[in-house]
Amino acid sequence: METRPSELAVAPVEAGGHPPEWALSPHPPLVDGEKSLHQVTEDVVSPLERFPGPAWYAGFLLSAAAFLLGVILVTHEIWTGIGTWGLNTTVGWGWDITNFVFWIGIGHAGTLISAILFLFRQRWRTAVNRAAEAMTLFAVMCAGVFPLIHMGRPWLAYWVFPYPNHRGPLWVNFRSPLLWDVFAISTYFLVSATFWYLGLLPDLASVRDRCKPGLRRTIFQLASLGWSGSGRTWARYETVYLLLAGLATPLVFSVHTIVSFDFATSIVPGWHTTIFPPYFVCGAIFSGLAMVLTLMIVARKVMRFEAYITTRHLDALSRLVLLTSCIVTLAYLTEFFMAWYSANPYERFAFLNRAAGPYGWAFAIMIACNVAVPQLLWFRGIRTSPALLFPISILINLGMWFERFVIITTSLHRDYLPSSWSLYAPTYVEVGTFVGSFGLFFTCFFLFCRFVPMIAASEIKGVLHDGRTPGPAAPPH
Amino acid sequence: MNRYPEFKKDMKTLETEDARDGIRRRQFLEILASSFTAMSLSGCGFRPPKEKIIPYLEQPEDVLPGVAQGYASTCGCCPAACGMLVKCRDGRPIKLEGNPQHPLSHGGLCARGHAGLLDLYDSERLRGPLAHGLPSSWPLVDAEILRQLAGIREQNGPIRILSRTVTSPTLRQAIAEFSRVFPTTRHVTSDPVSSSAILEAHRRTHGERALPGYRFERAKVIVSFDADFLGTWISPVEFTRGWAQGRRLGLERSTVSWHVQCEARQSLTGGNADLRIPIRPSDLLAAVLDLGSRVARRLRFESGEKLLASGEPSAIPPETLDRIAERLVDHLGRSLVVSGSNDLDVQLAVNFINHLLNNYGNTLDLSQPSLQQEGNDEAWDALVSDMEEAKVSALILLDANPAYEHPRREAFRRGLAKVRLTLSLAPRKDETASLVGFVCPDHHFLESWGDAHPHLGVYSTAQPAVAPLFNTRAATESLLTWSGIPSTAYDFLRKYWRENLFPRQKRWEDFEAFWDNALHEGVTLIEEERLKPAAFNLQAMADLRPIRPPVAAGELELVVHPGIPLGDGRQANNPWLQELPDPITKVTWGNVASLSAASARSLGVVEGRIVEIAAGDRAVRLPVHIQPGMPPNVVAIALGYGRWAAGKIAANEPIRKMLPIERESPGGEDLYPFLGTPSVRITPTGQMAALAKTQTYDYQAPPGNGRPRPLAREATPEQAVPEAGPQPPGHSEDPAEGPALWPAHEYPGHRWAMAIDLNACTGCSACVVACQAENNIPVVGKAEIRKKRDMHWIRIDRYYSGSESNPEENPSVSFQPLLCQHCENAPCETVCPVLATLHSSEGLNMQVYNRCVGTRYCANNCPYKTRRFNWFDYAHNDLLQNLALNPDVTVRTRGIMEKCSFCAQRIAEAKARARSEGRRVVDGEVQPACVQSCPSAALVFGDIRDPRSRVARAATSGRAYALLSEVGTKPSITYLARVRDRGV
Amino acid sequence: MMAERLAPPPRRIKLLVGVFEQETGLLAAARAAREQNLPVYDAYTPYAVHGLDAAMGLPRTRLPTVCFFCGLAGLAAALAFQLWTATSNWPMNVGGKPFHSLPALVPVSFETAVLLASLATVLAFFLRARLWPGRSPVSLANGVTDDRFVLALGPAVTFDPRAGEVLRQHGAVEIREIEAAP
Known part of the structure; x- marks a missing residue:
């Protein structure tokens, strides 16, 4: 049945009462193929019960190899010194912090989809939220690695936590944006992980109940915390879920705001900008959604989830991507306008140099990928075509990586004193470490696909028609 | 052993490097052996000399372990013989400083002098005498030499002693003693960078072969034809002092000297001139004559x-x-x-102009001449032809390395093979010492007794600050031994002073008191018979030869000059100097072919292109450096590089390979074969080499929008007067003067601050090396510099005026020393997550090394980019060189940030001293290493809360400004704008 | 009224369990049981059935209160701690800024508040819903986590004929008496 996909995005707002949603909804089902409740369980859980196919093994081994490469290079770097990277006195941050911001940005879509779309009652999120949240966790893990290994002495990284110590009164600097980062990112990771795990509980119980007694069952038994689907628990569960969504929403905004403070509160021309918080948050969501698109397009194909992650989902995601792209474009323009309008010579030069300096090519890639390419999404044909969306989403990810590179490198390499100007190029260690972070991300993602229900079955069931055929005595409420 | 806990680690490093770098086993054992030598030295070897030496400031009974002592001595790095204080801790010298009481150097010491300390701890010095290239013992060597000398004496064979200028009267006396015993001896003096023409010109014009004393402080107008007197010419510290004195702008003074520099290369002196005129070397004589005739016409x-x-x-x-x-x-x-040319005609003409201008007796002193350059080119030429004709039986190389430092060194080598007895007193197996029969290594000047006689009437003493590290012997002692007058250098020195100098003074009745005073002060003024130059001999001018024809087409005129870092190359194995950026080119670890942009364009080369420079059958390959301010068709190259037998550093072997994929390219080429060659062919090759520069963008104006940033500011003389005027330049648009957003912190006690007078700073870079020595700053090597990872805490920024788009104009050059500005609102402090950088209650921006985790955020947020990061565990694995480390300053590990501390250890020391004496620290008592070292006193340090302090007064000057004050950092360093009078 | 505020149920209780295939049946049965004053022990569903809490007559949960106060506590603690370290325990001149530079303390305070609120709420939920590792689930019928809806009436309803009638009337496919450990 072909309907206008846009109608999907707007689910009926529930009024004060509780009419069953299905009864009122004039909209097409969120899941194709008239699935029964059991069919959903079967579809979601059975991939975990089979041995994975060769594609999974190939992907997993490739990711693990990339991860191993990263581990080796990071070991080399920690063993020998940060000098194995291409940084210098002038450019103190390069690919390390670029990758950090890139991954943190990717990590924003998961919580956005989980929490914000939940609060906005965007029911279509149910098919993608579990994977998006997992993606968030893995991306934040990747992101967390970079501030750690970019330290000159990473073995002392625990010094960033304010713990009582015997060095006299010796605390951390609560004025430093890097310290805010520590709090923001650890909070974000913990809350996202909790949120994800909370959503996972009913599905873990589903898996548990399908297991034969044995190790596997014991593991799922422990992991599902004795979930029994009790109505009393469900009631509290929904409250907690709502509360967490409410808390995670400002958290999402705060995290990238604080990441942007790393730059915005500094005095480096090109960084010292008040527009950074909203600009960064939008950029993060932009890149995160693009990454969700990339992963979903692959996953729905490989895991045969086309019925759950429909082209209508891709369409809805694409619309969000287009929206955030436009906001990011506006931010770019605003930055240049403000640099000109401020009449601050250092600021003006920073932006002139950004566009036309030695790293102008990176700027061009950024503009092409983040401003020009997403304009294709105005066309519905492109929005609903996985084959076309896939390269676009990859390009957006590339462009967003370059955005961070451009902001960090072009601002640092030529700042106040021309005597200190220099260029920066990464070494093989940095490139390999970046590849390794992708290895970590995909290794985790492959394991996730293999061991955890990838779609929130219990939430999908809640939006099915099955199970809701009016019974003999269904009194109106 | 446990004094060096890093020993174990070093062994480990060596082992791993062994595997990585493919060091052969024998090489490893050598290193091991040298390390053990160092160990045994550290255990028992470091002791004061046996003889009585007098501490500079304290009486011997006050000597406390852990408390530094200063001994007055004389710098032996070049014949300028500046006065020096040797700072010793626990029996080992750790820092050299200028002696403020010295009448010539006035407390200044140049970069090379500062670096002389590291030469002492050079593990590639010889450890004992060599006979025919093999280690031997002193008795054996002496017996063999004496046997041969006796044979030569019997046959009346000519003996020659070859040396650079000998400033030590005692050593000259020892040579005289030797000559008495071996009457066929003749002493030949030859300087690598010769001033022979000046001496010869004065012989012709004034009848005295003498180098006049130049009194730059008395000159109101200075015209220099290619004399780099602030950088490398004769006695740069003395001249810098004088020049800066003539330019000092005080509250009471408004006029300064006017300095014109006509030169072929862009020199440090040219950069400091009010008016710099680029001319080609072939035009030099014509220009001097032209100026002379115009002066004569006006007169x-x-x-x-x-x-x-x-x-x-x-x-x-x-x-x-x-x-x-x-x-x-x-x-x-x-x-x-003045002229630095070694062309007799030029010097004759210069003498004549000075004579016309009545400068003799006023700014030029021939009655009390300088004895710092006595090289005689004719004598050297005669020696070489004698050698080639086998007319020399014995050659004693006393502080000379002619197989390297002379253009006719091939002839010398050929001649050397025909000399029966060849022996060298070089402290290392250098280029010449590896060719001779016997090497009898001399002490380092910090190990030996000595004296110097730089100007008539000025005598300075050199005390050993440490007993000899190796089995070496003072040159005096060697000569005396061979003369059959067994005496120690100490006894002979005292004897000379007792017999020759003590009688000529009246102040002391007792020689011991006179001697103690001489050692204590380091310098003694003795009334000597003045030279009485004859009246100017106009006849000499008649010999002026016609001007040379211009250079052949297709060739470039060649300027070969001593560079600021290495000078003539005698200290080439010194890592501090190798890593010191040339103040003009900013290149480290090697020399470059400097060309004007126009010449480069006509040759079709860009910066970094390797070109072949050839003349006759000689050729070298060097990378091109585009140098603004060069006249077209001239190539300028520094001397002193490319030494093949000076050691690993001079050969630029990797200090430590940091990355397996990194390769070092050899640094620098030897240009001595080209010294005196007027022109060369230049052919581009297909290769490129990235120059190891510490500054890669040269203009204050950024590319594109062209408006210069007000960094190293300049004013015209009119703007600078009155000095404390109501409208200070550069202060008008300072938003930092507006209302503050929050109340400032109180500074109840001292508040340390610095003022840097750009009008006095010449960019000589002495402060850079002084800071490196004081603060244990590691040397990082060429590959790291190329990545812009230099570690210097103070650097000299050099800007050309104008913009990048016009590199062909003759720019004026600005130097700006840049160190941590110790901002009141320090941006670095706010961003450190672990509070590793803080503000002290005395206004210092402190870096807490052991708290630093190395996020580098502080460096990113520093608008002055003065913070330095330890990218690696920088090599401190030469255990011998580690003895130069200052025990008052932490050696930083890798992964942490470091930067200028205003020499916090010196502040602490001064405060402790003041407290123990129950007084406040007086102004000028605290001198950070850079301030102490500055030959031109451009840097002033003190307590800015004390309104009478020099730094507080400097801050009220009309020329005062804070760098990047618009950022709101409120730096503790005040710059005083440079005054430049273009005049024409 | 049948809230968990009552005394804990006896060690083993007898329940009358009806298994439904549709949430509608479950909801209707639950409402009908309550109308007839039959105690509803609990319901078990594969997903969160809307209106079930009302149908079962569950009181509002107090978890939002926990959330609010824990958040407040986190905020206050973080602010107090930061101010204490910066002004009293270890006052340091950092970048010339005053010791008590409040705007700089906002991010950490906010994050701590969110962290404490989230974790405390979830922890309270786990404790209140008696969920922890090692706990075995209440299992009254197969397929509760798949596609079955279970309504358990009790305690003390097994002898009440109305109970079975209510279940049967609303389409229970299976009715059983079960002894359950609470």
């Missing part, structure tokens, strides 16, 4: 005008020359014309 001295009129048009515009002549004539007796 209505027609015969003189005729003498100088060459008829050749000069390369300098006549109106410019006229203005210069006008100013010169306006300052008769208060002007000075």
Whole structure:
């Protein structure tokens, strides 16, 4: 049945009462193929019960190899010194912090989809939220690695936590944006992980109940915390879920705001900008959604989830991507306008140099990928075509990586004193470490696909028609 | 052993490096052996000399372990023989500083002098005498030498002693003693960078083969023809002092000297000139003659005008020359014309101009001449031909390395093979010492007793600050031993002073008191018979030869000059100097072929292109450096590099390979074969080499929008007067003066601050090395510099005026020393997550090394980019060189940030001393290493809360400004704008 | 009224369990049981059935209160701690800024508040819903986590004929008496 996909995005707002949603909804089902409740369980859980196919093994081994490469290079770097990277006195941050911001940005879509779309009652999120949240966790893990290994002495990284110590009164600097980062990112990771795990509980119980007694069952038994689907628990569960969504929403905004403070509160021309918080948050969501698109397009194909992650989902995601792209474009323009309008010579030069300096090519890639390419999404044909969306989403990810590179490198390499100007190029260690972070991300993602229900079955069931055929005595409420 | 806990680690490093770098086993054992030597030295070897030496400030009974002592001594790095204080801790010298009481150097010491300390701890010095290249013992070597000398004496065989200028009267006396025993001995003096023409010119014009004393402080107009007197010429510290004194702008003074530099290369001195005129070397004589004739015309001295009129048009515009002549004539007796050329005609003409201007006896002192350059080129030429003709039986190389430092070194080598007895007193197996029969290594000057006689009437002493590290012997002692007068250098020195100097003074009745005072002060003024130069001999001018024809087409004129970091190359194995950026080119670890942009374009080369420079059958390959301010068709290259037998550093072997994929390229080429060659062919090769520069963008104006940033500010003389005027330049648009957003912190006690007078700073870079020595700053090597990872805490920024788009104009050069500005609102402090950088209650921006985790955020947020990060565990694995480390300063590990601390250890020391004496720290008592070292006293340090302190007064000057004050950092460093009088 | 505020149920209780295939049946049965004053022990569903809490007559949960106060506590603690370290325990001149530079303390305070609120709420939920590792689930019928809806009436309803009738009337496919450990 072909309907206008846009109608999907707007689910009926529930009024004060509780009419069953299905009864009122004039909209097409969120899941194709008239699935029964059991069919959903079967579809979601059975991939975990089979041995994975060769594609999974190939992907997993490739990711693990990339991860191993990263581990080796990071070991080399920690063993020998940060000098194995291409940084210098002038450019103190390069690919390390670029990758950090890139991954943190990717990590924003998961919580956005989980929490914000939940609060906005965007029911279509149910098919993608579990994977998006997992993606968030893995991306934040990747992101967390970079501030750690970019330290000159990473073995002392625990010094960033304010713990009582015997060095006299010796605390951390609560004025430093890097310290805010520590709090923001650890909070974000913990809350996202909790949120994800909370959503996972009913599905873990589903898996548990399908297991034969044995190790596997014991593991799922422990992991599902004795979930029994009790109505009393469900009631509290929904409250907690709502509360967490409410808390995670400002958290999402705060995290990238604080990441942007790393730059915005500094005095480096090109960084010292008040527009950074909203600009960064939008950029993060932009890149995160693009990454969700990339992963979903692959996953729905490989895991045969086309019925759950429909082209209508891709369409809805694409619309969000287009929206955030436009906001990011506006931010770019605003930055240049403000640099000109401020009449601050250092600021003006920073932006002139950004566009036309030695790293102008990176700027061009950024503009092409983040401003020009997403304009294709105005066309519905492109929005609903996985084959076309896939390269676009990859390009957006590339462009967003370059955005961070451009902001960090072009601002640092030529700042106040021309005597200190220099260029920066990464070494093989940095490139390999970046590849390794992708290895970590995909290794985790492959394991996730293999061991955890990838779609929130219990939430999908809640939006099915099955199970809701009016019974003999269904009194109106 | 446990004094060096890093020993174990070093062994480990060596082992791993062994595997990585493919060091052969034997090489490893050598290193091991040298390390053990160092260990045994550290255990028992470091002791004061046996003889009585007098501490500079404290009496011996006050000597406390852990408390530094200063011994007055004399710098032995070059014949300028500046006065020096050796700072010793626990029996080992750790820092060299200028002796403020020295009448010539006035407390200044140049970069090379500062680096002399590290030469002491050079593990590649010889550890004992060599006979025919093999280690031997002193008795064996002496017996063999004596046997051969006796044989030569019997046959009346000529003996020659070859040396650079010997400033030590005692050593000269020892040579005389030797000559008495071996009457066929003759002493030949030859300097690598010779001033022979100046001496010869004065012999012709004034009848005395002498180098006049130059009194730059008395000159109101200075015209220099290719004399780099602030950088490398004769006695740069002395001249810098004098020059800066003549330019010092005080509250009471508004006029400064006017300095014109006509030169072929862009030199440090040219960068400091008010007016710099680029001319080619072939135009030099014509320009001097032209100026001379114009001066003569203005003085209505027609015969003189005729003498100088060459008829050749000069390369300098006549109106410019006229203005210069006008100013010169306006300052008769208060002007000075100098030339660094070793061309006799030029020097004769210069003498004549100075004579016309009545400068002799005023700014030029021939009655008390300088003895710092005595090399005689004719004598050297005669020696070499004698050697080639096998007319020399024995050659004693006393502090000379002619197989490297002379253009005719091939002839010397050929001749050397025909000399029966060849022996060298070089402290290392250098280029010449590896060719001779016997090497009898001399002490390092910090190990030996000695003296110096730099100017007539000025005698300074050199005390050993440490017992000899190796089995070496003082040159005096060696000569005396062979002369059959067994005496220690100490006894002989005392004998000389007792017999020759003590009687000539009246102040002391007792020799011991006189001697103690001489050692304590380091310098003694003795009344000596003045030279009585004859009247100017106009006849000498008649010999002026016609001007040389211009250079052959297709060739470039060559300027080979000593560079600021290495000078003539005798200290080439010194890592501090190798890593010191040349103040003009900013290149480290090697020399480059400097070309003007126009020449480069016509050759079709860009910066970094390797070109072949050839003349006759000699050729070297060097990378191109585009140098603004060079005249077209000239190539300038520094001397002193490319030494093949000076050691691993000079050969630029990797200090430590940091990355397996990194390769070092050899640094620098040897240009001595080209010294004196007027022109060369230049052919581009297909190769490129990235220059190891510490500054890669040269203009204050960024590319594109062209408006210069007000960094190293300049003012005209009119703007600078009155000094404390109501409208200070550069202060008007300072938003930092507006209302503050929050209340400032209180500074109840001292508040340390610095003022840097850009008008006095010449960019000589002495402070850079002084800081490196004081603060244990590691050397990082060429590959790291190329990545812009230099570690210097103070650097000299050099800007050209104008913009990048016009590199062909003759720019004026600005130098700006840049160190941590110790901002009141320090941006670095706010961003450190672990509070590793904080503000002290005395206004210091402190870096807490052991708290730093290395996020580098502080460095990113520093607008001055003065913070330095330890990218690696920088090599401190030469255990011998580690003895130069200052125990008061932490050696930083890798992964942490470091930067200038205003020499916090010196502040602490001064405060402790003041407290123990129950007083406040007085102004000038605290001198950070850079301030102490500055030959021109451009840096002033003190308590800015004390309104009478020099730094507080400097901050009220009309020329005062804070760098990047618009950022709101409120730096503790005040810069005083430079005053430049373009004049023409 | 049948809230968990009552005394804990006896060690083993007898329940009358009806298994439904549709949430509608479950909801209707639950409402009908309550109308007839039959105690509803609990319901078990594969997903969160809307209106079930009302149908079962569950009181509002107090978890939002926990959330609010824990968040407040986190905020206050973080602010107090930061101010204490910066002004009293270890006052340091950092970048010339005053010791008590409040705007700089906002991010950490906010994050701590969110962290404490989230974790405390979830922890309270786990404790209140008696969920922890090692706890075995209440299992009254197969397929509760798949596609079955279970309504358990009790305690003390097994002898009440109305109970079975209510279940049967609303389409229970299976009715059983079960002894359950609470």
